[in-house]
Amino acid sequence: MSEQTVYNNYFYDEPVYDLHDGGYVPLEHADVPEQPLNVPAVLKPDKVDGNDVWYTIRAQAGETQILPGQKTKTWGYNASLLGQTIVLKDGVHYHVHIVNDLPEVTTLHWHGLNIPGPITDGGPHAPVYPGKSRDIEFTLNQPAQTDWIHPHPCPNTARQVWQGLAAAVVVTDDIEGKLPFPRDYGVDDIPVVLQDRSYHDNQLDYDADYDMDGTLGKYMLVNGTINGVFDVTTQRVRLRMLNGADRREYRLHFSDDHEFTQIASDGGVLPEPVQMKKVMLTAAERAEVIVDFGDYKPGDRVQLMTDDMPVMTFAIGDFERDDTVLPAHLVDIEDWQPTPGLPVEKTVMSGMDDEVLLDGKLFDMQRIDRRQQVGTVVDWDVTNTNEMDGGMIHPFHMHGCHFLILSRNGHAPYPNEHGFKDTVGVNAGETVRIRVKFDVLGVFMYHCHILEHEDTGMMAQIEAYDPDQPQTYHLLSMDDLMTKPE
Numbered sequence: 001m002s003e004q005t006v007y008n009n010y011f012y013d014e015p016v017y018d019l020h021d022g023g024y025v026p027l028e029h030a031d032v033p034e035q036p037l038n039v040p041a042v043l044k045p046d047k048v049d050g051n052d053v054w055y056t057i058r059a060q061a062g063e064t065q066i067l068p069g070q071k072t073k074t075w076g077y078n079a080s081l082l083g084q085t086i087v088l089k090d091g092v093h094y095h096v097h098i099v100n101d102l103p104e105v106t107t108l109h110w111h112g113l114n115i116p117g118p119i120t121d122g123g124p125h126a127p128v129y130p131g132k133s134r135d136i137e138f139t140l141n142q143p144a145q146t147d148w149i150h151p152h153p154c155p156n157t158a159r160q161v162w163q164g165l166a167a168a169v170v171v172t173d174d175i176e177g178k179l180p181f182p183r184d185y186g187v188d189d190i191p192v193v194l195q196d197r198s199y200h201d202n203q204l205d206y207d208a209d210y211d212m213d214g215t216l217g218k219y220m221l222v223n224g225t226i227n228g229v230f231d232v233t234t235q236r237v238r239l240r241m242l243n244g245a246d247r248r249e250y251r252l253h254f255s256d257d258h259e260f261t262q263i264a265s266d267g268g269v270l271p272e273p274v275q276m277k278k279v280m281l282t283a284a285e286r287a288e289v290i291v292d293f294g295d296y297k298p299g300d301r302v303q304l305m306t307d308d309m310p311v312m313t314f315a316i317g318d319f320e321r322d323d324t325v326l327p328a329h330l331v332d333i334e335d336w337q338p339t340p341g342l343p344v345e346k347t348v349m350s351g352m353d354d355e356v357l358l359d360g361k362l363f364d365m366q367r368i369d370r371r372q373q374v375g376t377v378v379d380w381d382v383t384n385t386n387e388m389d390g391g392m393i394h395p396f397h398m399h400g401c402h403f404l405i406l407s408r409n410g411h412a413p414y415p416n417e418h419g420f421k422d423t424v425g426v427n428a429g430e431t432v433r434i435r436v437k438f439d440v441l442g443v444f445m446y447h448c449h450i451l452e453h454e455d456t457g458m459m460a461q462i463e464a465y466d467p468d469q470p471q472t473y474h475l476l477s478m479d480d481l482m483t484k485p486e
């Protein structure tokens with residue numbers, strides 16, 4: 001990257017932006033007074049003993065003041081809506097007690113954590129029934145990044161996320177810890193969980209708003225706040241932006257086209273910082289950006305926008321001068337070379353509405369669709385066969401691993417795609433070549449992250465195996481999942 005390059009481009013193919021979809025719901029201004037942006041508290045551990053840390057995560061129902069008047073019935077993790085932020089560190093052994101206080105079965109999926117599947121990872125094989133709990137443990141072994149937790153009980157993932165289940169996970173490590181990034185949580189380092197919702201007499205009504213191609217809402221929320229305002233008290237602020245929507249793509253920019261610097265994507269810190277004025281996130285993607293407010297003066301305000309709609313406001317206050325310059329090179333990205341003799345895997349996302357398929361099939365919880373040996377490096381061609389005219393972007397997500405993006409239809413990946421990813425938006429008519437390595441054993445999901453597509457069955461399973469450690473997995477059927485044991 002030349003140091004002068006400032007990208008002013010969403011990179012994606014404009015003809016397949018979600019706003020061209022027949023069922024597109026435009027965002028509207030919410031007639032709601034500005035309010036302080038909700039910055040979720042950090043979840044406190046139950047216990048810390050040396051390198052072992054214990055947490056309880058409770059999926060619960062509650063009420064949240066989102067709009068003036070009646071509160072909204074919402075769900076959250078240790079909160080009435082969304083959840084407390086979970087801060088994890090590479091190398092630590094975690095014990096997590098998951099409690100379900102909701103009236104229906106759920107699971108707790110750690111999106112972006114490379115932990116064993118299918119139980120620890122929290123996909124559909126790991127139900128937690130109402131009034132019950134589940135205990136998992138894992139040692140974290142991965143670089144610093146912004147991840148998240150959300151439910152994954154196919155076919156009810158989309159509705160449960162709509163109801164409010166989602167929380168940011170911040171992974172830290174010693175390498176990121178030495179980089180000159182803001183990291184004072186809540187002050188100059190905040191999660192920005194982007195979602196859109198509609199309300200009916202102040203209540204959510206998923207069935208009323210349901211769209212098979214991904215449910216869209218009329219109003220923008222950040223961390224559950226409509227028209228949120230964040231008080232800027234430091235020159236540089238790090239935004240951990242997460243697309244937590246069921247479907248909507250966010251095309252983000254500032255109201256005055258202010259530049260910002262992307263420093264990380266889904267799988268951690270980018271090899272080089274990328275200067276930009278625009279960034280697009282498809283469902284479940286993350287981008288960490290640093291915004292330098294040094295050119296503003298106290299009292300100024302600037303808005304983060306998606307398309308032409310404000311997302312949130314930054315109110316500039318007093319701050320000390322900060323002349324930190326980011327290094328041109330941030331981290332080394334491991335140079336994975338494909339394991340000789342292994343063919344390119346091909347996976348195909350096809351259809352729209354009720355015709356979505358992955359590799360020509362619907363999801364079957366008891367079918368393992370492919371296998372990859374842990375430690376091997378395999379290239380995959382991920383194809384979206386939708387027509388450019390009238391098709392859509394399908395965000396492809398893999399559990400249990402990260403991947404590198406090698407090319408898009410043979411062209412170089414976007415400038416902010418040079419780090420590790422776990423979700424990649426695939427344009428209509430496009431084949432994205434990715435390089436995949438699993439380090440942990442398990443049966444893992446890979447799927448479209450438009451949650452309604454996933455629930456319809458645009459999902460499949462891969463076993464990451466080691467011939468020296470054969471495993472037997474008990475794979476639930478969907479009926480098993482939905483049947484509460486006595």
Ligand SMILES: [Cu+2]
Pocket residue numbers: 356393394395448449450453458
């Ligand atoms: Cu899709």
